[in-house]
Amino acid sequence: METIQRINHYTAYRPRPFTREERATVTILFGGLTWKHERLIQGVMHNLGYRAQPLPNITRADLDAGKELIDVGACCPTIFTTGNLVNFLKSEVAALGRDEVVKRYVFLTAGACGPCRFGQYHESYTMALDGLGLRDFRLFLLAQNQLDQGATHGGGLEINLPLSLGLIWAILCADVLTDLEYMTRPYEVVPGETDRVMRESIEYLYDVFRRRPQEKLQGGKLKVFAWHVLTDYFTDALREVRKRWDTIRVDRLQVKPKVKITGEFWLQTHEGDGNYNIKRWLEQEGAEVIPPPIAVWLDYLLHSPITSEEWKGAERNRKKIALIRALEHIYHFVYNRFRRALGNLPYELPDQEELKQLAKPYYHYELRGGEGHMLVGKALYAYRHKKAHMICELSPYSCMPNTMSIGAMANVLGRYPDLLYAPIEIKGDAEVHALSRCQMILTEAKRRAQAEFEDALAKTGLTVEAIRRYEERYPEVQRSTYRIPHYGYAGTAANYVMHLARKMR
Numbered sequence: 428m429e430t431i432q433r434i435n436h437y438t439a440y441r442p443r444p445f446t447r448e449e450r451a452t453v454t455i456l457f458g459g460l461t462w463k464h465e466r467l468i469q470g471v472m473h474n475l476g477y478r479a480q481p482l483p484n485i486t487r488a489d490l491d492a493g494k495e496l497i498d499v500g501a502c503c504p505t506i507f508t509t510g511n512l513v514n515f516l517k518s519e520v521a522a523l524g525r526d527e528v529v530k531r532y533v534f535l536t537a538g539a540c541g542p543c544r545f546g547q548y549h550e551s552y553t554m555a556l557d558g559l560g561l562r563d564f565r566l567f568l569l570a571q572n573q574l575d576q577g578a579t580h581g582g583g584l585e586i587n588l589p590l591s592l593g594l595i596w597a598i599l600c601a602d603v604l605t606d607l608e609y610m611t612r613p614y615e616v617v618p619g620e621t622d623r624v625m626r627e628s629i630e631y632l633y634d635v636f637r638r639r640p641q642e643k644l645q646g647g648k649l650k651v652f653a654w655h656v657l658t659d660y661f662t663d664a665l666r667e668v669r670k671r672w673d674t675i676r677v678d679r680l681q682v683k684p685k686v687k688i689t690g691e692f693w694l695q696t697h698e699g700d701g702n703y704n705i706k707r708w709l710e711q712e713g714a715e716v717i718p719p720p721i722a723v724w725l726d727y728l729l730h731s732p733i734t735s736e737e738w739k740g741a742e743r744n745r746k747k748i749a750l751i752r753a754l755e756h757i758y759h760f761v762y763n764r765f766r767r768a769l770g771n772l773p774y775e776l777p778d779q780e781e782l783k784q785l786a787k788p789y790y791h792y793e794l795r796g797g798e799g800h801m802l803v804g805k806a807l808y809a810y811r812h813k814k815a816h817m818i819c820e821l822s823p824y825s826c827m828p829n830t831m832s833i834g835a836m837a838n839v840l841g842r843y844p845d846l847l848y849a850p851i852e853i854k855g856d857a858e859v860h861a862l863s864r865c866q867m868i869l870t871e872a873k874r875r876a877q878a879e880f881e882d883a884l885a886k887t888g889l890t891v892e893a894i895r896r897y898e899e900r901y902p903e904v905q906r907s908t909y910r911i912p913h914y915g916y917a918g919t920a921a922n923y924v925m926h927l928a929r930k931m932r
């Protein structure tokens with residue numbers, strides 16, 4: 428007799444509803460950014476009445492946990508972030524029991540479609556949840572290109588303008604502060620001051636986001652949008668923060684190479700074991716790091732449809748393009764207001780059109796995986812505008828888009844052999860190899876920074892002693908918030924010499 432085999436067909440994961448009534452008892456977990464971004468995001472969520480908690484910062488143990496539970500070909504950020512969720516849930520299950528964890532938590536993550544694995548992060552999470560016996564744990568996706576997505580299944584979470592604009596504003600504020608942090612810490616006179624002031628500033632801003640006035644978040648979409656764009660609420664808070672940074676004394680005569688971090692979105696943003704803590708490591712090795720703001724990624728998302736071949740020349744898209752251009756202007760306007768509130772110290776956003784044009788001969792802008800053409804564009808932007816001595820590109824193990832960028836960079840280097848470029852492959856468990864590769868290129872970057880500094884002294888006729896005497900008379904030039912303009916050198920020390928020479932005339 429023929430036996431009939433039962434086939435278990437694949438069914439896509441669909442979370443149980445997260446209801447409005449559950450908001451008071453269910454905690455929304457999220458993660459994947461820096462502790463600064465996450466704390467401000469938490470402020471936004473608390474402001475809207477959600478219980479929200481970032482996952483612990485990623486560690487090496489998360490890599491091991493992720494490797495056990497998801498497919499072997501996954502890219503390194505997928506493994507790290509999945510393992511991070513897994514380890515948190517495991518520890519909560521041990522403390523509270525499985526049913527309680529399923530009841531008490533949901534996880535919110537960004538999602539998108541597209542050619543890279545980013546579009547399938549949630550698949551990895553569900554695979555891991557299956558492995559943990561937590562298939563009924565609830566996981567929700569926040570599409571990164573839609574500000575108003577309505578309520579999630581059950582209405583427990585509403586992805587509307589007050590939430591989306593709050594998240595974007597929180598990210599932008601954390602970005603400008605992160606710039607300030609990285610340009611200050613390498614030069615601080617009292618070790619630990621920058622970190623202390625940063626923690627205080629973020630706590631202060633957390634409270635600012637937590638207390639966003641409710642009456643400004645009610646009413647029509649246009650009203651909510653206009654308030655966020657035009658209000659002084661956030662810029663006043665940043666001015667307040669700036670006063671705290673005024674107290675940090677820096678010594679800019681320390682000659683340090685500037686290293687611009689580029690690479691895959693998660694790896695370049697992360698601060699911790701997930702990228703060998705490379706930003707801190709570079710600082711310990713005597714460098715000044717230029718961190719990658721998330722704002723550039725958001726700008727890219729906003730700008731991309733305009734450059735799409737599909738949209739080109741189509742009459743019906745005229746209005747849409749005009750609207751996007753207007754939104755781009757507003758976006759830059761907001762970012763520049765935040766920069767201005769911090770004394771214009773944070774770096775300006777690169778022009779997306781320029782990034783595209785710079786990358787165009789090497790990497791087509793329609794290739795949209797990962798950071799697309801931006802890796803090539805940003806490297807050339809930093810090189811051409813003398814923003815950094817060296818580019819450190821963080822490339823995840825098993826990442827197809829990044830592999831393509833590195834291939835394209837070989838062509839760029841053929842054309843610009845002078846560009847110092849360190850592509851670092853990050854697997855999570857090959858730290859010594861990656862860092863020693865970076866160190867080799869850093870040695871040359873240090874030499875260039877020193878040569879620039881000596882050139883600036885020679886050009887101006889200044890001596891270190893004369894500058895020290897000036898600093899004693901005018902101590903304000905040693906404040907971390909004292910702005911040094913760009914005089915065509917990449918290094919801070921060389922630009923500082925040029926600036927003081929003008930002041931001393």
Ligand code: SF4
Pocket residue numbers: 502503504505543544545691692693796797798823825826827828829
């Ligand atoms: S860009 Fe690369 S590392 Fe990032 S999610 Fe896509 S495949 Fe993974």
